[in-house]
Amino acid sequence: MRYARGLLALAFGALLAGCVTSQVEQVRQGTTGISDGEAVVILARRHHSGHEAESSFTECISESLTSGAAPLDVRAEQAFVDTLFPWFEPRTAPLSADTLPKLLGEPAIAEKLAGTGVRYIVWVDGMTEVSEGAGSMTCAVGPGGGGCFGFTWWDKDSQYEASVWDLETYEDVGRISAAAQGTSYMPAVIVPIPLIARTQATACKGLADQLKDFLVVQQ
Amino acid sequence: MRRHSSRLIILATIASLLCGCITTQVPVEGEFPAPVMRRLPYAVGVHYPEALKTFTHEEKVPSGRTWVVSLGEVHVSFFDQLFTGMFAKLIRIEELPAAGSRNRQVDGIIEPLIEDFQFATPGQTQSKFYEVWIRYRMSLYSPAGKLIESWPLSAYGKSRSQFAQARDSINDATVVAMRDAAALLATKFKAESEVPGWSATQEEKAGPVDYTEPGIDADEQQTQQQRAAGDKQPAAL
Numbered sequence: 001m002r003y004a005r006g007l008l009a010l011a012f013g014a015l016l017a018g019c020v021t022s023q024v025e026q027v028r029q030g031t032t033g034i035s036d037g038e039a040v041v042i043l044a045r046r047h048h049s050g051h052e053a054e055s056s057f058t059e060c061i062s063e064s065l066t067s068g069a070a071p072l073d074v075r076a077e078q079a080f081v082d083t084l085f086p087w088f089e090p091r092t093a094p095l096s097a098d099t100l101p102k103l104l105g106e107p108a109i110a111e112k113l114a115g116t117g118v119r120y121i122v123w124v125d126g127m128t129e130v131s132e133g134a135g136s137m138t139c140a141v142g143p144g145g146g147g148c149f150g151f152t153w154w155d156k157d158s159q160y161e162a163s164v165w166d167l168e169t170y171e172d173v174g175r176i177s178a179a180a181q182g183t184s185y186m187p188a189v190i191v192p193i194p195l196i197a198r199t200q201a202t203a204c205k206g207l208a209d210q211l212k213d214f215l216v217v218q219q
Numbered sequence: 220m221r222r223h224s225s226r227l228i229i230l231a232t233i234a235s236l237l238c239g240c241i242t243t244q245v246p247v248e249g250e251f252p253a254p255v256m257r258r259l260p261y262a263v264g265v266h267y268p269e270a271l272k273t274f275t276h277e278e279k280v281p282s283g284r285t286w287v288v289s290l291g292e293v294h295v296s297f298f299d300q301l302f303t304g305m306f307a308k309l310i311r312i313e314e315l316p317a318a319g320s321r322n323r324q325v326d327g328i329i330e331p332l333i334e335d336f337q338f339a340t341p342g343q344t345q346s347k348f349y350e351v352w353i354r355y356r357m358s359l360y361s362p363a364g365k366l367i368e369s370w371p372l373s374a375y376g377k378s379r380s381q382f383a384q385a386r387d388s389i390n391d392a393t394v395v396a397m398r399d400a401a402a403l404l405a406t407k408f409k410a411e412s413e414v415p416g417w418s419a420t421q422e423e424k425a426g427p428v429d430y431t432e433p434g435i436d437a438d439e440q441q442t443q444q445q446r447a448a449g450d451k452q453p454a455a456l
Contacts (some may be wrong), residue, residue: 050346054379085252086402106409112255
């Protein structure tokens with residue numbers, strides 16, 4: 001009986017979610033490995049005028065890294081940026097790992113950074129875009145009640161890239177990209193039933209799992 | 220009677236919604252960390268003009284909503300925090316030195332001013348962000364009140380639009396723009412080991428300046444305020 005209910009809930013959940021396809025790629029450029037007492041910080045690139053990675057996405061990655069098997073020590077993004085104010089603001093944040101020696105050549109900045117215990121900075125760039133959908137839906141309300149009738153759908157595309165900088169060697173040690181595409185549907189016969197494609201969550205899980213392997217496994 | 224009043228309130232609300240004449244007040248609030256940098260060895264006087272302390276931007280956007288963004292108060296605390304981290308000593312002065320006089324407590328004077336404030340809503344730019352631009356004018360004076368340098372400083376900030384939280388988004392975008400201004404100022408002063416026109420005055424000071432205790436000189440500030448409130452004499456000595 002309990003299994004039947006579980007299967008029913010699973011089937012209902014699958015029905016409510018739109019289909020998503022995802023792809024994760026990794027490029028390693030240097031050796032990694034993380035010891036006790038060393039931390040990671042996930043920072044969103046914010047210097048583009050038109051877009052920036054959603055804070056919900058960076059928070060999702062941070063939560064994924066701190067949970068599960070072999071959790072990592074992850075520093076909060078805003079606390080890190082405030083500690084090193086104003087050198088990680090959109091205008092002043094280093095754009096390449098080559099500029100780290102110059103930035104950390106300032107003793108006051110190097111001292112503050114050492115105090116955070118951060119070994120790796122993970123820069124996340126990208127966004128989730130919702131394309132214009134199609135279909136139509138009509139809703140009406142009358143004295144006897146209301147309801148909707150129709151069918152609409154729309155596409156969602158999540159594209160993110162994480163660049164990992166090692167603060168010990170001042171190197172860009174690798175990149176991981178995650179892409180997820182999906183179509184969301186909303187059929188309505190009196191009551192609209194949204195079948196949402198969770199592309200951002202899928203991209204987050206794919207990127208976070210790969211990132212954890214990338215940082216923990218010594219190569 | 221109570222029923223009548225509630226009806227009036229509902230009618231007034233509906234009427235204001237229909238004519239689109241909603242006014243949203245945004246008294247900008249934010250906390251700013253002290254900048255991480257080597258303090259420049261100057262005792263600096265900061266002068267906040269009345270135009271800065273009371274700066275308010277009012278704008279009616281095409282949707283009919285009127286925004287009133289108050290920036291003065293938050294800027295005083297923002298610049299206090301910023302300059303305290305940038306210079307060895309900060310002294311707030313109420314007025315610039317009058318002609319022929321000199322403030323012997325400081326090596327130089329800095330005066331920030333907001334020249335322009337603009338914002339754009341997602342509806343105006345067809346984006347997902349509220350955007351803010353602030354144009355400042357920063358002026359450096361000698362202890363005698365002579366203008367040494369004056370330059371415009373343009374800062375930009377954006378904040379993601381959130382459902383039914385337009386006020387918070389404008390506030391957040393403004394705070395990001397102010398942090399951008401701090402980044403610009405810190406970068407300018409980090410690159411300079413000395414400020415032209417300030418170093419030359421150090422030998423002319425009446426007494427030594429304590430560089431070991433950074434921060435706003437509370438006694439001096441009180442003295443200046445008393446002078447300003449009293450006989451309206453210039454704050455400079």
